[in-house]
Amino acid sequence: MKNISCGRHTSSKYNIFAHLALHTGKRTVELKNIILYNNRTLRALLVIFTLTGVFYACSVKKNKWINRAYHGTTSRFNGYFNGGESFKEGVANLEKAHIDKYDRLLPVFKFGTVEQSKSIYPQMDKAIKKAETVVTKHSMLIKGKQYNAWVDACYLLRGKARFYKRDYYAALEDLEYVANTKSKKKRRHWRHEAMIYLARTYSELAMFSEAQSVIDRIKNEAEFPNKMKDQFYAVQADFHLKQGDDSAAIAPLRKAIELTKSKKVRARYTYILAQIHQKNKNYKEASKMFGEVLKMQPSYDMAFNAQLNLARSFDSSSGTSKGIRQRLLKMAKEDKNIDYLDQIYYALGELAQRDNDETQALKDYNKSVRFSKGNNTQKGTSYLAIGEIYLSHPEYRPAKAYYDSSSVLIDRESPLYKGVQDKKKSLSELIRNLDVIEVEDSLQTLAKMPEAERLKKINSFLDEKDRLEREAKANNTQGGGNDPFNNNNVFNNNNNNNNTSTPQGQGFYFTNQILRSQGFGEFKRIWGDRTLADNWRRSNKQSILPTNATNEPDPLDSLLKAAGGDTLAMQKLKREADVKKIIDVLPLTQADFDSSDNKILDAYYNAANIYREQLDDKLRAVEMFEKMLLRFPANNKYELSTYYQLYRVYGVLGNTAKADYYKNKILKDFPTSDYAKLINNPGTPLTDEIAKKELEKFYSETFDLYKKQFYREVVTRCDEALAKYKDKEFRPKFAYLRALAVGRTQDVNSFEASLRDVVTNYPLDPVKGDAQYLLDYIKKSRGDSAGFIDNSKTNVDALTMFTMAPDSIHNFALILTNKKVKVNEVKTLVSDFNTEFFSLMDLKIESRFLNDSTQMILVRKFNNQPYATTYFNAIKGDKKALALLGANDYVAVIVTNDNLAVIQKQKTIDNYKVFFKDKYKLN
Numbered sequence: 001m002k003n004i005s006c007g008r009h010t011s012s013k014y015n016i017f018a019h020l021a022l023h024t025g026k027r028t029v030e031l032k033n034i035i036l037y038n039n040r041t042l043r044a045l046l047v048i049f050t051l052t053g054v055f056y057a058c059s060v061k062k063n064k065w066i067n068r069a070y071h072g073t074t075s076r077f078n079g080y081f082n083g084g085e086s087f088k089e090g091v092a093n094l095e096k097a098h099i100d101k102y103d104r105l106l107p108v109f110k111f112g113t114v115e116q117s118k119s120i121y122p123q124m125d126k127a128i129k130k131a132e133t134v135v136t137k138h139s140m141l142i143k144g145k146q147y148n149a150w151v152d153a154c155y156l157l158r159g160k161a162r163f164y165k166r167d168y169y170a171a172l173e174d175l176e177y178v179a180n181t182k183s184k185k186k187r188r189h190w191r192h193e194a195m196i197y198l199a200r201t202y203s204e205l206a207m208f209s210e211a212q213s214v215i216d217r218i219k220n221e222a223e224f225p226n227k228m229k230d231q232f233y234a235v236q237a238d239f240h241l242k243q244g245d246d247s248a249a250i251a252p253l254r255k256a257i258e259l260t261k262s263k264k265v266r267a268r269y270t271y272i273l274a275q276i277h278q279k280n281k282n283y284k285e286a287s288k289m290f291g292e293v294l295k296m297q298p299s300y301d302m303a304f305n306a307q308l309n310l311a312r313s314f315d316s317s318s319g320t321s322k323g324i325r326q327r328l329l330k331m332a333k334e335d336k337n338i339d340y341l342d343q344i345y346y347a348l349g350e351l352a353q354r355d356n357d358e359t360q361a362l363k364d365y366n367k368s369v370r371f372s373k374g375n376n377t378q379k380g381t382s383y384l385a386i387g388e389i390y391l392s393h394p395e396y397r398p399a400k401a402y403y404d405s406s407s408v409l410i411d412r413e414s415p416l417y418k419g420v421q422d423k424k425k426s427l428s429e430l431i432r433n434l435d436v437i438e439v440e441d442s443l444q445t446l447a448k449m450p451e452a453e454r455l456k457k458i459n460s461f462l463d464e465k466d467r468l469e470r471e472a473k474a475n476n477t478q479g480g481g482n483d484p485f486n487n488n489n490v491f492n493n494n495n496n497n498n499n500t501s502t503p504q505g506q507g508f509y510f511t512n513q514i515l516r517s518q519g520f521g522e523f524k525r526i527w528g529d530r531t532l533a534d535n536w537r538r539s540n541k542q543s544i545l546p547t548n549a550t551n552e553p554d555p556l557d558s559l560l561k562a563a564g565g566d567t568l569a570m571q572k573l574k575r576e577a578d579v580k581k582i583i584d585v586l587p588l589t590q591a592d593f594d595s596s597d598n599k600i601l602d603a604y605y606n607a608a609n610i611y612r613e614q615l616d617d618k619l620r621a622v623e624m625f626e627k628m629l630l631r632f633p634a635n636n637k638y639e640l641s642t643y644y645q646l647y648r649v650y651g652v653l654g655n656t657a658k659a660d661y662y663k664n665k666i667l668k669d670f671p672t673s674d675y676a677k678l679i680n681n682p683g684t685p686l687t688d689e690i691a692k693k694e695l696e697k698f699y700s701e702t703f704d705l706y707k708k709q710f711y712r713e714v715v716t717r718c719d720e721a722l723a724k725y726k727d728k729e730f731r732p733k734f735a736y737l738r739a740l741a742v743g744r745t746q747d748v749n750s751f752e753a754s755l756r757d758v759v760t761n762y763p764l765d766p767v768k769g770d771a772q773y774l775l776d777y778i779k780k781s782r783g784d785s786a787g788f789i790d791n792s793k794t795n796v797d798a799l800t801m802f803t804m805a806p807d808s809i810h811n812f813a814l815i816l817t818n819k820k821v822k823v824n825e826v827k828t829l830v831s832d833f834n835t836e837f838f839s840l841m842d843l844k845i846e847s848r849f850l851n852d853s854t855q856m857i858l859v860r861k862f863n864n865q866p867y868a869t870t871y872f873n874a875i876k877g878d879k880k881a882l883a884l885l886g887a888n889d890y891v892a893v894i895v896t897n898d899n900l901a902v903i904q905k906q907k908t909i910d911n912y913k914v915f916f917k918d919k920y921k922l923n
Contacts, residue, residue: 075150083130090123380409604628810868
């Protein structure tokens with residue numbers, strides 16, 4: 001009998017079935033059954049073999065070709081590819097959302113804002129999730145060696161996604177791992193890309209020494225690919241710009257422009273390079289670069305601003321600006337530029353100033369203000385330009401008005417913002433003191449008049465005030481502008497009415513300054529706290545004034561009611577009330593006169609010091625000091641210190657005769673004073689009362705610089721103080737302040753070393769506890785701890801009820817203080833927020849009663865304080881998540897489980913609010 005075969009294989013089992021079939025006479029039927037059986041068996045065997053192969057290949061502990069092929073293919077085409085596509089989508093969305101602000105240096109990268117970065121959390125979370133699947137399930141780490149190359153690629157992908165989420169410390173872990181991993185030549189670009197992102201991450205964290213190390217490492221990398229060098233040079237330029245070293249960014253920007261293939265990116269780098277040259281007043285090179293930008297067909301915004309800056313970069317020494325001015329005016333007439341007129345006229349104003357035509361500059365800047373359509377930063381910049389012109393003459397009152405306007409409009413992120421706020425503060429203080437002098441002088445003048453003459457004078461003032469208010473209202477009805485001043489030819493007038501150099505101690509304030517310039521305080525009193533906008537005056541004041549929170553009756557309503565609805569009678573009553581207001585503040589007794597004189601004396605001294613120290617107007621300072629001495633010739637509390645200030649200022653001005661005069665007065669009239677000692681022994685260490693005052697002032701100024709984020713200057717000043725002063729009270733303060741500034745400018749190790757110095761050198765000072773707390777926090781999390789500085793006085797009992805545990809589990813708690821809030825609806829919005837932005841954290845939501853009338857929503861749980869802080873900032877900044885809640889409807893905190901238990905035991909959030917505000921610094 002022949003064997004029945006299947007392909008090349010035979011089976012004796014099949015032969016037996018065939019033999020039986022022949023003997024039973026069922027040959028045909030059995031043969032069919034044999035074939036069917038054979039096919040089913042083959043299929044089963046194939047499935048078994050396939051499953052066995054897959055199972056064998058799934059093992060991550062076997063270094064076989066099939067294992068490497070399976071895990072490599074799965075990692076590449078599932079985790080890495082899909083995660084990478086999500087990552088690219090997120091980056092594209094972020095770059096699309098990015099808005100360039102052309103009033104400042106453009107950033108090298110389109111990185112968006114913190115708020116904008118939240119919008120790409122879903123895409124980045126998906127990329128992270130895909131990458132983590134590869135890292136956790138497909139890693140073939142055998143005997144210390146990784147046999148799945150795509151694991152490194154997924155570490156890099158996760159690091160980049162975390163970087164774009166601004167989760168920088170987590171990104172560092174992934175990027176450092178890849179950057180330090182040896183790989184085959186064809187996979188080495190992952191390591192190089194990781195190094196580029198590592199340098200970017202350190203730069204974003206202001207850890208510049210670490211960033212510099214990575215940049216140097218890349219420079220020394222012989223195999224760094226040419227196709228990535230454009231990225232490297234861009235990162236290097238960004239590194240220098242973030243430190244404010246614009247000139248150092250020029251060379252790498254040139255290299256990046258040379259190597260970048262993308263025309264849009266090349267235009268961006270060229271524009272930044274042009275801005276740097278313009279900032280450095282290298283106008284010839286700036287003009288060349290802006291011209292190059294225009295050749296690259298950039299976006300309309302960039303092209304428009306490049307044209308404007310071409311005009312601004314005009315070098316007046318090379319010829320007339322007439323052609324440039326005509327070009328700008330032509331741009332102003334084009335319909336497509338109607339929304340850019342404010343910028344065009346601002347550029348025209350700059351051009352006029354460079355031509356030394358201040359009158360034309362004022363006209364152009366005022367047009368810039370009038371044509372502004374929602375661009376508050378430009379409007380604020382135009383106000384500032386006008387204010388600076390007045391300040392340069394100097395005309396302090398109008399300058400203050402324009403600085404006030406500028407300060408509420410200029411963007412906080414603008415490089416101009418800090419200077420505007422500082423100058424506004426100085427001018428406000430100056431005008432306040434000058435007004436004190438004039439008001440008190442006018443009140444004293446009124447008080448000395450006979451009663452009939454006094455009433456006549458007051459009524460005359462009130463008549464003039466009413467007339468001016470009517471004119472202002474009529475001017476607004478006729479379309480008058482809202483500029484603080486409209487006299488563009490003020491500097492050509494012989495009558496220098498706005499000069500505030502020195503009050504004369506005579507004249508009548510109420511028919512002088514108030515009528516000449518309606519002050520900001522008067523504006524707020526009449527019109528309320530309102531955003532500056534066109535047509536801010538309205539005939540119906542009730543429609544624009546804020547609601548009276550105290551529900552006090554309107555004085556005009558009371559007068560109208562008292563007058564029985566008679567308008568004329570009401571006006572009479574109002575006039576009587578206004579007269580009484582002025583009479584009530586007159587100094588009619590000797591004690592009142594003495595008090596008034598003391599206010600005037602303080603105001604003279606304060607104003608003189610503002611001129612000298614803050615406005616650097618030494619001539620006005622000496623004038624004010626000497627007028628004060630003339631009016632209060634002897635035994636005033638500032639006599640000695642004023643002599644010393646005049647001695648110093650005249651010395652700086654080179655007026656030796658005057659300086660010697662005041663020096664001799666000190667030595668003759670106050671021979672034993674500290675100031676006399678300073679004059680006789682200028683090199684003597686300052687250990688007396690003067691030294692104490694100067695030291696306090698120096699520390700106060702240094703601390704103000706820290707609050708304004710001038711950290712490098714803080715370090716310098718602290719080093720100077722620690723070297724110069726031996727005061728036991730202030731040395732620890734300077735040391736601790738220096739450590740905090742180091743934490744803001746250097747790496748964590750340097751921060752830690754500075755804090756250890758404080759703990760070691762000042763073990764008995766209270767700053768030791770603060771420094772130790774930060775050291776402990778750094779040890780646990782290695783995070784950004786400087787935000788936990790405690791400089792406030794708080795309720796000690798509340799602080800001792802709770803404990804700080806940054807490394808412990810945290811929760812987000814939303815305490816609903818308004819009973820009308822629908823808890824379930826709020827929970828739904830919070831849940832939606834978590835799903836969209838924090839899907840990777842597997843957060844749980846629950847609600848519970850804090851007490852009989854207060855509910856709270858808990859989001860649980862976060863591994864530590866930094867994670868909880870990230871969530872807190874994100875949800876507080878999201879408009880949808882808390883859309884159902886008003887500002888007074890809830891309290892939001894992050895809290896550890898232990899502290900939550902204390903809160904629930906107390907059944908109130910009040911004590912924890914004190915602790916939270918003091919320790920977490922998040923509200």
